[in-house]
Amino acid sequence: MTRKKVIIELPDRASLLAGGNALEREALEPIADVIDVHSEEEFLAEAVDADAIIVSWGIDINREVISKLKKCLVFGVGSVGTDMVDVEAATDAGIVVTNVPDIFIEEVADHTMMMLLASARRVLEQDRMARDGRWAEGWPTLARIPRLWGQTLGLISFGNVARAVSRRAQVFGLNVIAFDPYVTELKMTSEGVEPISSLTELLERSDYVSMHPPHNDETERMMSPEHFASMKNSAVLINCGRGPTVDEPALIEALKTGQIAFAGLDVLEKEPPDPDNPILKMDNVILSPHVASATTRMRPESRRRVGRDVSLVLRGRWPLSCVNPTVLPRSPLERWQPYPMERGPNR
Numbered sequence: 550m551t552r553k554k555v556i557i558e559l560p561d562r563a564s565l566l567a568g569g570n571a572l573e574r575e576a577l578e579p580i581a582d583v584i585d586v587h588s589e590e591e592f593l594a595e596a597v598d599a600d601a602i603i604v605s606w607g608i609d610i611n612r613e614v615i616s617k618l619k620k621c622l623v624f625g626v627g628s629v630g631t632d633m634v635d636v637e638a639a640t641d642a643g644i645v646v647t648n649v650p651d652i653f654i655e656e657v658a659d660h661t662m663m664m665l666l667a668s669a670r671r672v673l674e675q676d677r678m679a680r681d682g683r684w685a686e687g688w689p690t691l692a693r694i695p696r697l698w699g700q701t702l703g704l705i706s707f708g709n710v711a712r713a714v715s716r717r718a719q720v721f722g723l724n725v726i727a728f729d730p731y732v733t734e735l736k737m738t739s740e741g742v743e744p745i746s747s748l749t750e751l752l753e754r755s756d757y758v759s760m761h762p763p764h765n766d767e768t769e770r771m772m773s774p775e776h777f778a779s780m781k782n783s784a785v786l787i788n789c790g791r792g793p794t795v796d797e798p799a800l801i802e803a804l805k806t807g808q809i810a811f812a813g814l815d816v817l818e819k820e821p822p823d824p825d826n827p828i829l830k831m832d833n834v835i836l837s838p839h840v841a842s843a844t845t846r847m848r849p850e851s852r853r854r855v856g857r858d859v860s861l862v863l864r865g866r867w868p869l870s871c872v873n874p875t876v877l878p879r880s881p882l883e884r885w886q887p888y889p890m891e892r893g894p895n896r
Contacts, residue, residue, distance in 0.1 A: 749779050
């Protein structure tokens, strides 16, 4: 087999933290020469004749970029979301797009529950009261909030993370409901979750709402002003998924006016946010800097998985995970062979 050329878009920070491209090389080195790039100019120069590209968050792989690629067979994305790649353009070009939808599910579910619990018990506010010697103010604050047991958690989308969240939430005594038009009722009920037929009904019934949809044209700002108006005034919004699925100005207005009570956010529409973003100064918001998936295991295992999936495609086999399974080979002479083991969750 002719050796392949693989480009890894490796921002300097990631390179320093993760030791270059050594983990991807574990699977790729037997069949490919691996080149890491650290700037857009370097990337564009090297990518033209690359057989595969492993992408991060530094460069927008849009239709124009894809049109210039002469040999590329696969984009390997080391996250669940593939926002940095124009998947439709990749599909049109016959390029497989892989992701890692099942590597850090438990981490994100843990972070989501942390946000929910911290919001429910107003942890930041209580911490400030304790540090400032305002001990008498803590009890009256929490005395106005119902206990968690018996409250309703509404999950928007019911993918891997949402299912893991539902299992955790039920242990805390929450009633869990979910809206996802692409998941069967049996899948939800088998997890002890009540299926809801409309987003508005879910929002009207929920005390806590947790966002889990991917970011695409259909979900762009799917939480609109009208949807916030449907929520309870006491409701809490949790988002550890994708920032652009929420209309952020509408969220800010809902929090300011008391349309909803609180928000716990790991993601925002723009990251990092502008310093004057009102959400940074709101007492009824808990923030974390898009870190829900971060543990010692997450990055190394994600990178190994990307390397293995890209290697499979370069060997003419189907990857474990693919976000565009309708992709056709680049020429009639090229045919993807089925992977010899059980296919991944997206197949």
